[in-house]
Amino acid sequence: MNKRFLEILMRRLLVISICLSIFLPSCSDFLDIVPDNTVTLDDVFSTKEQAWNALSKIYSSLPPVNDHLRSEYGLGDEYRVYLQNRYDQRSVADLINAGNQSVNDPLLGLWSGTRGAKNLYRALYDTNLFIENIDNVKNMMDIEKADWKAQAKFLHAYYTFLLVQHYGPIVIVDKMISADATDEEMYPRRRKVEECFQYIIGLIDEAIPDLRERANSDVYGQVDKVVAKSIKARILLFRASPFFNGNTDYNNFLDIDGEPFFSQEYDKQKWKDALDATNEAIKICVENKVDLYTFDGNVYSYDRIDYQSNKNMMQTYYDLRMLIVDPWNSESIWGYSSLSEAGGEQWQAMMNIPLPENYDSFGGSYDTHLSYNSTGATLAVAERYYTNNGLPMNEDLSYNYLSRYDITTTPIETDAEFDKLRGVLQPGYEVVELYKNREMRFYANLGITGGYFRSHSNRIATSMFAEQPGGKYAKFGLQFNPTGISIQKFVHPDTKAGHYERLVKFPYPLMRMADLYLMKAEALTQYLDKPTQEVYDAINNVRRRAGIPDVEEVWSNPQLAKTVNKHKTKEGMLEIILRERDNEFAFEGLRFWDAHRYKKALTEFSKPNVGWDNSGSDAESFFVRTVYQQNKFFMKNYLWPIDQKELTINKNLIQNPGWY
């Protein structure tokens, strides 16, 4: 190339650089278009008003027990939920009961938030984030920050416990994982069960001193000392229970280091820990006026006459009927308060029966909206309730157990016999023997043929037969009670159909006082060699409220009890306590975990799900035992499957036994 060319080239470059120098200085400005003040995480923790959002975020991972499709209440053998053929519209718990749990798409999988479950590891991240950032808030007092931080710690511990409850050994997340985490932090191993419990209890103990004694009414539902101490007692009870305490079924379930995940040695001291914690919880509850609920309002006008003639029994009825639905009553230790505005998915709406056409005195609506009547109780739970003597049907010598399915007629109104049934059963109605002479919890919790269902501000005389009040109406399509036995425990008598505002809201129980008394009885029985009066006193608290005789009174009566003095042996008393729990907490989601703790789920939950024939239009065709589902619980179901995808990502994870 010649010299001239180079000259020209140089001149060219000069021109270019002049041009560039004109344009380029403004370049970066031209491309910087994002304004400041877009939201960052710091903004969420800048003021108290914003930080409320962060607080609500960490509470929002509490499992939605009120949501009939996603609630764990449906696990076990108490419910028959929503007879809808579409797979995605059935209660997830019901699908688990039918044996559909899988590793690829875990149902109610808390580990990674699959199929209706909250994602609890996300909750652990959020609580950690909250704990790390809440001190940055400018306009909060230190004591308030400490309280909120303690709530976050408690929730972190509670969520960790829920994971342990379902999965056994789990990954502990004691700090936030950042984007530049090492592989070791990113792909952690599962920890031994005992280590997990210690982590949980340690955290709750850390939280308790900073919590308020009792949350005020504006924030009912938030965690306070009463809640923390009570839940701590429950967690220690789980830790002491056979499933977690020396469970040799898992002697081959080993960590990478060859050690078993579950402690293989039974440790009686764990019951002592649970007992102490329970006593402490009862103490703080009583100090804060939390105790067993009794109804002290005015009875509804439709019950006034019956109440006058049968005062004791009707008082017990009201104590039990209003126990759950009377909002924030004295029995509630902790309740689930985040009821969605849509409301349609609540148990209350699913359990309420539509108002029949001739009941119009209190402005009720025949609308089926929010009174879907699509959730029924199984025959199993109906049979589990005691007789009016406070004994199981098959243990009560005064009760003809074998003829319990025989059709009979209730006494007619003029019959003297009927007086003690007033307000509970209708006169001269064809029912089964099973429906007579039962304890008051049976009548207060269930809606039965020949009984009453109190809702829509009405006392509906229920039949449950097809095309009759409470039963299956062809015109309502799939909205009918599948088993022919409905549940009124979660329906407030003033709840009406139509609009969500007409559902009387109440917190769904996360823990209530009766639980602490029965936990005390259980822990004491387990810790002692032989039951003592202290055990009986604890359980009798609950029995007296239910209107049944004291435990030692009926079980020592050879005219009544088939297995006389069962309450005097450790094993017998444990069985009595667990049955008491079943009846007291029916439908509240505790039975599944009690059977689980005592390793009885395999036998209890592999039975058919049975109800009456909902298409029957009279006693004869209705009272036919009908199998609605064959429930399946396998050994592997004790520990829930971890999403297969998680094992693909984290090679350090070991799947629970039996799942592949």
Next chain:
Amino acid sequence: MNRCKVILIYLFLYFSSLTLLSQDIQLTGKVTDDFDETLPGVTVAIRGTSLGTSTDINGEFNLTVPSDTSVLIFSYIGYKTEEIKVGKSRIITVRMKEAEQELDEVVVVAFGKQKKTSMISSIETINTKDLRVPGSNLTSAFAGKIPGVISYQTTGEPGNDNAQFFVRGVTTFGYKSDPLILIDGFESTSNDLARLHPDDISAFSILKDATATSMYGPRGANGIILVTTKDGEEGPVKINVRLDTRVTTPTRMNEFIDGTSFMRMYNEALLTRLSTSEPYYSEQKIQATENGVNPMIYPNVQWLDEIFKSHTTNTKANLNLSGGGKVAKYYVAAGYDHETGLLNVDDRSNFNSNISVNRFSVRSNVVFNLTKTTIFDTRIYGRFTSYNGPYRTATEIYDMIMRSNPVDFPAIYEPDEGNRYTNHTLFGSSFDGGAIMTNPYAQMVMGYQNKDENTITAMATLNQKLDFITENLNIQAKASATTWSSYTAKRSYSPYYYTIDSYDPVSNKYKLYGMNASSGRAFLGGVEPYRDATNHYYFEGRLSWDRKFDKHSIGLMTVLTAEQSLLTGGNSSNIFETLPERNLGNSGRFTYDYDDRYFLELVYGYNGSEKFAGKNKFGFFPSVGGGWLVSNEPYWESMKNAISLLKLKFTYGRVGNDAIAGRAGRFWFLSDISVNGGGPFTWGKSFQTSYGGYNVNRIANPDLTWEIADKINLGLEAGFFKDESLKLTVDFFKDYRSNIYSIRSNIPSTAGWSSLPSGNTGKAESKGIDGSIDFQRSFNKDFWLTSRFNFTYSTNKYTFLDELDYPYDYLKHTGKPINQLYGLIAERLFVDQSEIDNSPRQDFGIYMAGDIKYKDMNNDGIINDYDVVPMGFPRVPEIQYGFGISTGYKKMDFSFFFQGNARTSFFIDAAAITPFVGKRNALSFIADSYWSELNPDPHAFFPRLSTSVIQNNSRASSWWLRNGSFLRLKMLETGYNFDGYKMLNGGRIYFNCENVFVLSPFKYWDPEVGSNGLNYPLNRSFNVGLQLFF
């Protein structure tokens, strides 16, 4: 037009009279073409003067020239300009050569033009004649016409029928995989491209490789479509008029079974799933329908016929004028087209609910010579579209028809006694579980919508020659702006639906029941308006210089660009969506060639985008290329009779892509947190203390940067025979994509992140061949023939995807094509329950005998998403080809064009075709072959009937996999060229037909639409056109 001519003639006479005083040599002459046909209207000018004339109808001219040394310039559109020195001769005969050759010689490239011989980039230039289609959508012409472009069309709905197109196939799995479209150097949308009129296009190029595209650094990675519109040419006004009228009809309509068969089959579908079901339709109703007792009570409605016409007529007109003088040259065009849909119009309303689109466009390209060295180029384009259509879109109505059945109700009830004086239309419907069933006819006529849309684009370019600094130095500034806006107004009434309340078969009288007496509304209700608008600005400053020194030719060019596009309408309240999109850059090119034999090209782009932060804002995209024109070597002379042209070329370089997300979500360097957006909770005695929580929608990644394409191209051009009548072009390419924006997957749940972080982690590569073979020869003056064969093969694969480390290789996407289809392997239909009991559990809901049996790929005893395997070919065809022949004899011409796709597959959308879901009708081909208890054929087309979608059967599986390849006679055309008369210089009348037939192994619908078989069909059109030149 007359006036223009008068003025021009006047001007001409004026200038001529000035020169009369000087010397005068009288010349006569004749101009012919290559075949000795005379050429009228050829401009004859004298160099260096403003004098000149043009040839008459016989191709002859008379001219007075100043001297023997004068040089005459003969120019005529479509022909090579000839220069002849007068000399001693007083009679001059000129044979002009057709200019196709000349057009070929200069190629429009990024920011400029290049001589074709020296070009080493892979740029495909399309003859605009090839892009002419009867319809009014240019994109529908692409398939098979352009080597290196893969294109297909999935719906024929007017106004919504753009084809999808990709340069060299799909090479990325990022946000944007379609090419950049530049019209006159200005980024445009595919709608702008679709509405361009081929007559207005002077050059249409596809930029494919790195040296061609890297000057458009941030946006060129997926290839570029570069269109230049026409300029005027110096000379008297030329007028070109084109009129087209076409009849459009669907290529194929889906066929359904009639009412009685429907009812029988529906009952069967109920009973076959649950033997205790009651038949839904009574035998009495079936019989009565069969006998046609009373069509109000026993309807048998063929909705398609009720709602759709078999054909419609559309028209299109285009007019353009061009010409110019010393001061200015102009090209002005106006276009109009009118498209209508296939919907019937109900005469009960006075509004038109059929689709009717009127489009009007004006283009004015005027180039002013401000001084001898200054050119000012202005281009203004406006497009105005007025759409009138049904309240629902035609696609929605078509879909409703696919979801209805013939027997539940008629479209409209004749009034009964009680409704004798009702003045609204009694639309038919019936209750289905309490809901009013959809009446497609009512939905069609219940209202209408107007949509007015307009686009105005203005461009101005000022070009200054800087020869006073150094020869051939040029500086140019260009500004463009476009504004697009649309306004939609929907108006509708709420139809009153009726159903039969009672019917007395004896008197044949019925009583109707108003289903929605309270919610119906007979008058048009409130307008639902919607506005949308965008603005787009572009500025460019360019400096260029080229020079030839002996055997060295050098070209240098640098350009600065700044661009902004902005949303100015719509209802978005997203702060990021309202911020402008911006690009800024400097690019440059250096070209060098030695003796037209060796070529070198260096290109760079240094470009910035608002989508990245900090040092990632700007990216540098260099590329290099080299070429060798072997046939220009001295030693090749002897070969030239056989191989007249041989060129080898190679380019390698890097191009970027900043389109990592749409307008709202593009700032990945920021986190996205919505307060009140997630995790609400309520506390308190009265459940009143409620907060909305917050949600981390995106975790910030400040390191995010450009997607990068490293492109290699190896090309060969060859011309055979002395006249190069046979030409071969072939390119081999490889495209390595990296930094593809993707979401990281290997994050365990235990990390607890609410959104997965992103990164520039993805990698993909594609490779292939594209090329063409052209043959073109005039055998004698009457007979000519051209033919062309195009071919594109492009295949791609993921080379890195941050995917889960699945235990089964077949689940991994890495190593598989980007658009690979995945499905379960269907073995056949289950024979009986015992076979089901003894087969692995299929985890997709309820299934029975006659449902699809799948293969358990991982042998875990459960069939689920872990048994899904790659199958078939990708949805985007790997091979697309086209070939056509055009031939003419004397004044007749004839051409045809075939187009084909190969190596492509699709799934039939089983859920969409499942009959009886929501009581919809059954397609005939399903009625012809399905599993039933009477005919338990385990290989029937359709599994056991049902009245709901059986999830087990609707899964993507080999059962529904089909070969999507086809060969289509895309276009058939014949024309006649006629002579001019008086003012008319000539013209052409032609007839053509688009989508004549298709050959394919798939028979149920047009295979090009793939899975969308139940959408608005593709069209076939028959078109008559007339073209006139003045």
